[in-house]
Amino acid sequence: GCNKQQETAQSGDKSGKIVIGAALPDFDDKWLSYLQDGMKEYAKTQKDVEVIYVDAMNDANKQLSQVENFIQQKVDAIVIIPVDTVSAPQMVEKANQANIPIVVVNRIFDGVDKATAYVGSESIKSGIMQMEEVAKMLGGKGNIAIMNGQMGHEAQIKRTEGNKQVIKKYPGMKVVLEGTAEWDRAKGMSLMENWLQSGKKIDAVVANNDEMAIGAIMALEAAGKLNDVIVAGIDATPDALEYVKQGKLKVTVFQNAKGQGQGGLEVAIKAAKGEKVEKFNWIPYELVTKDNVDEYVKKWQ
Amino acid sequence: MSEDYVLEMIYITKEFPGVKALDGVQLKVKRGTVHALMGENGAGKSTLMKILIGIYTPDRGKIILDGEELKVSTIKHALDRGISMIHQELSPVPNMTVAENIFLGREPSYPFAGWVKMKELVKKTRQLFERLEIDIDPNAKMADLSIANMQMVEIAKAISYHSKLIIMDEPTSAITEKEVHHLFRIIRSLKKEGVSIIYITHKMDELEQITDEVTVLRDGKYIGTKPSHQMTRDELIQMMVGRELNQIFHKPKVPIGEVALSVQGLTKKGKFHDVSFEVRKGEIVGFAGLMGSGRTEVLESVFGVAKPDAGDIYVHGKKATIRSARDAIRYGMGLLTEDRKLTGLFLPLSVEDNMITVTVNQYTKAGFLQQRKIREDCQRLAEQLSIKTPSLQQLIKYLSGGNQQKALIARWLLHNPDILFLDEPTRGIDVGAKAEIYNLIFELAKNGKAIVVVSSEMPEILGLSDRVIVMHEGRKMGELTREEATQERIMQLATGQLIETKR
Amino acid sequence: MESQVSVTNKREKAGVSSTATSKDKLYRFFDRYGMLMILIGLVILMSILSPTFFTTGNLLNIVRQMSVVGIVAIGVTIVIITTGIDLSSGSVIALVSVVAASFAHPDTYPVIVPILIGLGLGLLTGVINGTIISKANIAPFIVTLGMMTAARGAALLFSDGRPIGNLSPSFLWIGQGDVLGIPVPILIFALVGVISYILLNKTKFGKYVYAIGGNEQAAVIAGVNVDKYKIFVYGYAGLLSGLAGVILTSRISSGQPTAGMMYELDAIAAAVIGGTSLAGGIGTIGGTIVGALIIGVMNNGLDLLNVSPYWQQILKGVIITVAVFIDSRKNRKS
Amino acid sequence: MESQVSVTNKREKAGVSSTATSKDKLYRFFDRYGMLMILIGLVILMSILSPTFFTTGNLLNIVRQMSVVGIVAIGVTIVIITTGIDLSSGSVIALVSVVAASFAHPDTYPVIVPILIGLGLGLLTGVINGTIISKANIAPFIVTLGMMTAARGAALLFSDGRPIGNLSPSFLWIGQGDVLGIPVPILIFALVGVISYILLNKTKFGKYVYAIGGNEQAAVIAGVNVDKYKIFVYGYAGLLSGLAGVILTSRISSGQPTAGMMYELDAIAAAVIGGTSLAGGIGTIGGTIVGALIIGVMNNGLDLLNVSPYWQQILKGVIITVAVFIDSRKNRKS
Numbered sequence A: 001g002c003n004k005q006q007e008t009a010q011s012g013d014k015s016g017k018i019v020i021g022a023a024l025p026d027f028d029d030k031w032l033s034y035l036q037d038g039m040k041e042y043a044k045t046q047k048d049v050e051v052i053y054v055d056a057m058n059d060a061n062k063q064l065s066q067v068e069n070f071i072q073q074k075v076d077a078i079v080i081i082p083v084d085t086v087s088a089p090q091m092v093e094k095a096n097q098a099n100i101p102i103v104v105v106n107r108i109f110d111g112v113d114k115a116t117a118y119v120g121s122e123s124i125k126s127g128i129m130q131m132e133e134v135a136k137m138l139g140g141k142g143n144i145a146i147m148n149g150q151m152g153h154e155a156q157i158k159r160t161e162g163n164k165q166v167i168k169k170y171p172g173m174k175v176v177l178e179g180t181a182e183w184d185r186a187k188g189m190s191l192m193e194n195w196l197q198s199g200k201k202i203d204a205v206v207a208n209n210d211e212m213a214i215g216a217i218m219a220l221e222a223a224g225k226l227n228d229v230i231v232a233g234i235d236a237t238p239d240a241l242e243y244v245k246q247g248k249l250k251v252t253v254f255q256n257a258k259g260q261g262q263g264g265l266e267v268a269i270k271a272a273k274g275e276k277v278e279k280f281n282w283i284p285y286e287l288v289t290k291d292n293v294d295e296y297v298k299k300w301q
Numbered sequence B: 001m002s003e004d005y006v007l008e009m010i011y012i013t014k015e016f017p018g019v020k021a022l023d024g025v026q027l028k029v030k031r032g033t034v035h036a037l038m039g040e041n042g043a044g045k046s047t048l049m050k051i052l053i054g055i056y057t058p059d060r061g062k063i064i065l066d067g068e069e070l071k072v073s074t075i076k077h078a079l080d081r082g083i084s085m086i087h088q089e090l091s092p093v094p095n096m097t098v099a100e101n102i103f104l105g106r107e108p109s110y111p112f113a114g115w116v117k118m119k120e121l122v123k124k125t126r127q128l129f130e131r132l133e134i135d136i137d138p139n140a141k142m143a144d145l146s147i148a149n150m151q152m153v154e155i156a157k158a159i160s161y162h163s164k165l166i167i168m169d170e171p172t173s174a175i176t177e178k179e180v181h182h183l184f185r186i187i188r189s190l191k192k193e194g195v196s197i198i199y200i201t202h203k204m205d206e207l208e209q210i211t212d213e214v215t216v217l218r219d220g221k222y223i224g225t226k227p228s229h230q231m232t233r234d235e236l237i238q239m240m241v242g243r244e245l246n247q248i249f250h251k252p253k254v255p256i257g258e259v260a261l262s263v264q265g266l267t268k269k270g271k272f273h274d275v276s277f278e279v280r281k282g283e284i285v286g287f288a289g290l291m292g293s294g295r296t297e298v299l300e301s302v303f304g305v306a307k308p309d310a311g312d313i314y315v316h317g318k319k320a321t322i323r324s325a326r327d328a329i330r331y332g333m334g335l336l337t338e339d340r341k342l343t344g345l346f347l348p349l350s351v352e353d354n355m356i357t358v359t360v361n362q363y364t365k366a367g368f369l370q371q372r373k374i375r376e377d378c379q380r381l382a383e384q385l386s387i388k389t390p391s392l393q394q395l396i397k398y399l400s401g402g403n404q405q406k407a408l409i410a411r412w413l414l415h416n417p418d419i420l421f422l423d424e425p426t427r428g429i430d431v432g433a434k435a436e437i438y439n440l441i442f443e444l445a446k447n448g449k450a451i452v453v454v455s456s457e458m459p460e461i462l463g464l465s466d467r468v469i470v471m472h473e474g475r476k477m478g479e480l481t482r483e484e485a486t487q488e489r490i491m492q493l494a495t496g497q498l499i500e501t502k503r
Numbered sequence C, D: 001m002e003s004q005v006s007v008t009n010k011r012e013k014a015g016v017s018s019t020a021t022s023k024d025k026l027y028r029f030f031d032r033y034g035m036l037m038i039l040i041g042l043v044i045l046m047s048i049l050s051p052t053f054f055t056t057g058n059l060l061n062i063v064r065q066m067s068v069v070g071i072v073a074i075g076v077t078i079v080i081i082t083t084g085i086d087l088s089s090g091s092v093i094a095l096v097s098v099v100a101a102s103f104a105h106p107d108t109y110p111v112i113v114p115i116l117i118g119l120g121l122g123l124l125t126g127v128i129n130g131t132i133i134s135k136a137n138i139a140p141f142i143v144t145l146g147m148m149t150a151a152r153g154a155a156l157l158f159s160d161g162r163p164i165g166n167l168s169p170s171f172l173w174i175g176q177g178d179v180l181g182i183p184v185p186i187l188i189f190a191l192v193g194v195i196s197y198i199l200l201n202k203t204k205f206g207k208y209v210y211a212i213g214g215n216e217q218a219a220v221i222a223g224v225n226v227d228k229y230k231i232f233v234y235g236y237a238g239l240l241s242g243l244a245g246v247i248l249t250s251r252i253s254s255g256q257p258t259a260g261m262m263y264e265l266d267a268i269a270a271a272v273i274g275g276t277s278l279a280g281g282i283g284t285i286g287g288t289i290v291g292a293l294i295i296g297v298m299n300n301g302l303d304l305l306n307v308s309p310y311w312q313q314i315l316k317g318v319i320i321t322v323a324v325f326i327d328s329r330k331n332r333k334s
């Protein structure tokens, strides 16, 4: 809402209200919007807590500016999902210097222990988990096509890295195609269409997220080749679960978005109140296949 | 080679795609003389000069300057070798000052980082203007100047190079009698200093007044060179157009009809004040005045392009509300503007597309254009006005200035307006074409059109008009009948020395 | 007087008639079809490099993939001819995508409803652009940049940042169906091409578009209702963005608030590669289609050749520049 | 003749010099400082809405945040004055960022090395842009679009898509240090502003920039080496992008191949909001700085007010358009 401006204008004052600054990397990202939901739902249950959400649009510089703005505003605590993990330590340090608790969520990095707490898991694990399952389905051999998200994004780098670590372990598996579809379903579809035209034999398409995987599924379906190719995604979005249910998307990885959002905010509020908090709050990844999909469909409801 | 030639251009040939602009042309200019270069529109005069100044490279030919062969590669090179040029098309940088425009490319500066000495720049400009007796503020923005003043700046600029050879490509097409005299005074003093001048013009009388020799081109070919005083006007025209051309002004008697347009008390603050006039069917009314006297603004205000503060307009006796050019066109008016490049031409488009803009909705049937009809009508008009172009699909930017002007006249002729305003209709048009355009104007009058001509050329005003309205500083100073109108009376009114009592 | 006219006439004939030599003709041919030659060259090159490139399936594939951007590019071309620019296309696609999708669930409205809503919404954004640009006289760059930001925000707001799925089969046919083996998006693209060609070349609208781009002031004096036609032009571009949004939504079976990112740049690039001048007054529909196909062939070919994503970007930048460079040779003055 | 001259004199004086009434003066003041007024208005508005807005800390904050885009915008302004455009700035920032960072690890090279490499690389991309634009005579839009794509690809390739961290403290000082309480980026921004102001207003270079933009033909006719100056202009813009890249890298303590995304649009918007005309010939450094600050105040203020990001986008689109609209009123002719 826009007409909240009047109240929020008092964000900096000490009216007993706890103000939390939430620095998110990208509001356009679906998975992150579920994470934000988790925070919002939890915030509703709390009295006298106000959360300010800002969007860095995947720009580390912008995120730094926003953290600086929070510090200017003297918020009571900061929750940050870093745009990238290399520039993050600096933001943590800035918050530390200003004596404002800072909770890092979802993306881990060296030096995260300088932050007040960490909530989440390790990105690379999702790529490993996803690829291990695909390798299992393929019997340890086959031609893999990797569909990258926007090149240079934290999740793209770590997930693909995880994929490749696994592939290296299996001599029978190799990456025959690799391209980027920039997290986008339409682009994933076009990329898959082009790959299909290349005539290369593909046994599995491993995508950095579900949207691209769905695009690949649609292209494969239109070409009548979905049965020959295993498609794997990450995120377990509601859309994707539907495809898992239908047996089209063979693998996805659930990362508890709401859980991370809620956990992050919870820890931040505690820290703001001066209570003691755990340094590492692990929220593990969970593998989703047709066998256990119903369980996850329920989670979104 | 006893003669002392400052410049010899020999066997210059230049071809553009589809056009052989110059075909073995020669030009020899004696030191300290004014050498006229004459020819019809599209004869190749400007092209020859652009070769000399380094804008185009010739396909063939040789240029000898001061006895040395000149291989011009860039304009800067030509400027450095002592050649400067007043270009046919004004080329101001609108947002810079007069002084900056004049010294563009050679600003006085400190060696460090090219730091411009602004004070000196202005001072030098002021000195230049003082020497040439030009009265323009060096600090004025170029865009704020009238066309005539811009032309004076261009003239001053060309002279400021202290060149031994100055090319003047139609320098008087945008200025009035007064400035022309001024220019001639400048030319005479330059001659005394030993400067040679190549002078291009379409105005015959200027030839006798200022030039020493004439070279004539026709269709890109060299026709001949002669001392000016040995050349009769008829002979010159014969050389230019390849045939005889008699009696340029042969104004036929046309019955004058009822009032077609009546303008009452038109006022635009700071521009013109309380201007009233009438134009009748079959009548040609001339507007005379010095530069900036407000004639153009009056036309633009009547035509809905500029917004007047007060005044009424009546068309065929009925009060007309004209808020835009569209309204004016609906009332059966047409306006040929004075600055064809700025407000007339669609440079990237074809000749045909330039001609049909006003009338295109008349060529629409069921939403589609009747292309054959368009082509036929345009072809007919192109022939009638002898527009010289390889085809109607040629882009208009490749036409010579005069032919561009004719295409714009064709635009309005297609519209067939009842009331036609012509602002400097023959600016830059050759004698032959001028005669054709005059005949056309007479023809229009004969067909009962009401015509207003604004012109800074005295012979044109005197030759065309049934009635002459003279303006001075935004006020109508008087109205003269064809019989009353003489050059002297018009000048007296135009300079404000005489005020006629209102009738 | 009589004799004069006849003389003039003769002279005129000499001037107007065909001085065109065969060299000239070759020159004109290249002038007109230079980019097409480059496209053909690119196709030949790709066919040599990749054996699967030159197959009916793949060629249809390329055109289908380009049809969304191609449709947008056609609208953008007309805008650019008037010396304008439209940066909002991609965001409008996203806004249309989520709104149309929300009316396209099975068993709710007939399929025409989301289509008309999509087209109408696109048209509306275009008309808003055009009205502000012409009436308030603000640079098109700024106005459409504003719309780009605002429409993206609206799309995210409307959908709460989430894709909208579960679309009816009849709606999905638009992007996924085919008629006699030819995909529907290609047919729509072709139809838009033909209609736009006619608009631009056979109607007064087209003449006015070129006139406004050629010299706006002159167009005003020639009685062209410049404001009205500008609103038309931006409206048409918006309408085509709306159409592109509907096709895209149907193609990917969901309304996406993040759809169409950067499409405006691809569309403008297609137009400019196809010979449209950003200075206005110059541009053709055929050229733009060729430009779009060049981009499509490049994307597809680089994917087929499995060029790494990093190198793809570098090569795309180079290829576009080189193509325009080769093409620009023809305009060189001696 | 005498009397005539004096008559002209009078008119000329009347036309040009002091007819300025107090109304005129007000008009001129607004003409010059309209956008500044809007900026001040915006600051006042934000100060009322948010008590923390108008504090030294926050104001320094805004300027520091805008300094990267502001520096780029200054280069872009000069490019736009020549009727050009530079879309490559953001990607050049990214390329410079990763390359400079890789030379800025502690205990490797002295700090001057990554700085000079960054500046040199920026300059190089600019010179390439300028050379292709002027010598091959290709539209700046296409050339810099090509560079935008290519430089981003190169940045990703160089860094293998990963951020490059572990930078030396002396390098970090550029983006994070301060002198007498004023952050270094602000000082650099100010310095660039002053130097560019001098270049544009006091030197031949500046005169030629305006002349090329105002009427390229006139510059050619006057013998100005237009090609050379265009290469200078794009080179300078590239140099400033390089500088911005170095500052950014230092500020976020890492070289980022994804840095600078869309900065070119922000930079162009800052220039245009600040009164630079995309038609060329018009624009000032001061105006652009005001334009950049308006964007900065808007970003900061909307974040402070906790406006939801979706609404932020919509509001930004509207604010930019409205600001330019208000400012454009002053140019209205009666």
Ligand SMILES: Nc1ncnc2c1ncn2[C@@H]1O[C@H](COP(=O)(O)OP(=O)(O)OP(=O)(O)O)[C@@H](O)[C@H]1O
Residues within 6 Å of the ligand: B016, B017, B019, B020, B021, B039, B040, B041, B042, B043, B044, B045, B046, B047, B048, B088, B398, B399, B400, B401, B402, B403, B428, B430
């Ligand atoms: N850049 C060009 N491309 C193609 N044709 C051209 C070009 N410049 C000039 N021409 C053609 O060359 C011929 C000579 O033109 P030029 O401008 O030299 O004529 P001109 O004698 O100066 O005429 P005017 O008196 O009308 O100024 C014309 O037919 C013109 O159309």
Ligand SMILES: Nc1ncnc2c1ncn2[C@@H]1O[C@H](COP(=O)(O)OP(=O)(O)OP(=O)(O)O)[C@@H](O)[C@H]1O
Residues within 6 Å of the ligand: B144, B145, B146, B147, B148, B149, B270, B271, B272, B289, B290, B291, B292, B293, B294, B295, B296, B297, B298, B338, B454, B456, B474, D012, D015, D016
């Ligand atoms: N240097 C100048 N600065 C500002 N305004 C000027 C200047 N010169 C002319 N004007 C304005 O522009 C108008 C120009 O007059 P207009 O063009 O209507 O005159 P004209 O009689 O047609 O003269 P011209 O033959 O120069 O076209 C004048 O009314 C004057 O107010």
Ligand SMILES: [Mg+2]
Residues within 6 Å of the ligand: B045, B046, B047, B088, B169, B400, B401
């Ligand atoms: Mg000429």
Ligand SMILES: [Mg+2]
Residues within 6 Å of the ligand: B295, B296, B297, B338, B423, B454
């Ligand atoms: Mg006039």
